[in-house]
Amino acid sequence: MPVGSLVDFTISLPADVVGATSDVQLDCRGRVVRSFEEDGRRGVGVVIDEYRFERR
Amino acid sequence: MASIPVTVESNLGQPREGEANGDGRFIRVIVADTQAIFRAGLRKIFALEDDIRVVGQSETMAQTLSAAKKFSADILILESALSSNPAEALSELLRQSPGLRVVVVTPQPDEELTLDLFRRGAHGIVSREVEPELLVDCLRKVAEGEPWLDSKGIRWVLEAYRTQATRPSSSRPKVQLTPKESLIVSCVTQGMKNKEIAQRVGTTEQVVKNYLRKVYDKLGVADRLELALFCLHNRVLESSPKAPVVPQPSSGNGSAPGVSAIVQDPKTVS
Numbered sequence: 001m002p003v004g005s006l007v008d009f010t011i012s013l014p015a016d017v018v019g020a021t022s023d024v025q026l027d028c029r030g031r032v033v034r035s036f037e038e039d040g041r042r043g044v045g046v047v048i049d050e051y052r053f054e055r056r
Numbered sequence: 057m058a059s060i061p062v063t064v065e066s067n068l069g070q071p072r073e074g075e076a077n078g079d080g081r082f083i084r085v086i087v088a089d090t091q092a093i094f095r096a097g098l099r100k101i102f103a104l105e106d107d108i109r110v111v112g113q114s115e116t117m118a119q120t121l122s123a124a125k126k127f128s129a130d131i132l133i134l135e136s137a138l139s140s141n142p143a144e145a146l147s148e149l150l151r152q153s154p155g156l157r158v159v160v161v162t163p164q165p166d167e168e169l170t171l172d173l174f175r176r177g178a179h180g181i182v183s184r185e186v187e188p189e190l191l192v193d194c195l196r197k198v199a200e201g202e203p204w205l206d207s208k209g210i211r212w213v214l215e216a217y218r219t220q221a222t223r224p225s226s227s228r229p230k231v232q233l234t235p236k237e238s239l240i241v242s243c244v245t246q247g248m249k250n251k252e253i254a255q256r257v258g259t260t261e262q263v264v265k266n267y268l269r270k271v272y273d274k275l276g277v278a279d280r281l282e283l284a285l286f287c288l289h290n291r292v293l294e295s296s297p298k299a300p301v302v303p304q305p306s307s308g309n310g311s312a313p314g315v316s317a318i319v320q321d322p323k324t325v326s
Contacts, residue, residue: 013284019242019293026284051281053247 001044005032009046010054025054083199086112086127088120089135089161094184098133101188108195117145124153130199131179136162136169143172150177157198161186167212170205174213180204233271233292240267242293245284 001007011026018024034045085102087110089095095113102108112123117139124132132149139145146158159180160173170181180198182191183206194204205213233241236257243253250268254261275292277283287293 011285011288013245013288017288017291017293018245018284019238020246024246024284026281048281053245053280053284055247 001032001035003032003035007046027052027054083108083195084111084129086123086129086132088114088138090115090137105192124149124156131157131159131195134158134160136160143176146173146178147176159198165208170209170212171216181209237271238293241271244280245287
């Protein structure tokens, strides 16, 4: 994934992590600032520019 | 106890005939010790060695810092009793004089102190009962860039290294939140707005803001997103009271300039 790409992704916050009764979704939009591949695993560093808690 | 000024040997920088020629082969030593008799004893011991020269001495931590700055010594022999917090004193010394090698003299072998001193950059640690010949050997080895510990110290360090290797990777100390702080954090990480949190907790919006400021400081985060990510990585809310989610489609929008995240395997990112 090239540096500078815009990405939308969701971070799932498990219920027990946020002290809730159900999982919380965190919708994020960001930019790739780093991209790497190591031991067959791919990873990117992303700066999150916008986010929204998705509540149920 | 009488106060002495930071002193310097009268022959500093003037190698005597038949000795090292000043091209760096001398081991220049500062002796920092609260007891005059110990300082005098060390000077006598080192006087017999051609390659070791005491260039300064001190009997308080302030004098020691001053001596380290004033004299370009290779090694400082630091009595741990010179400070109520010898590990912190060592750090301060090395911050001020990063090129200095410090041999710490402890009253007796002490595992916790040895590990703390070693982690903070002590080059050598000896007990006050060290044999003179061993101390001389210690200085020579440390001057060559080698660490110096007695066999017990080596065992402690190796054991600590082994224990660390088998410990979970997160070494960040567990942050303690009060029940109310935990409840507010829980509400935030569920996307509630301050007004909603205030209603939930039974207080005002301003009080919630005050709590949040305190929590941000405690956890070292800057905003709600960082707080949520911190909770995700550090599980600060485990076993805290659960806050009910207010049924709404979505909220808590925010912009987060500068917040970064590492996403492993982008295929799984939705």
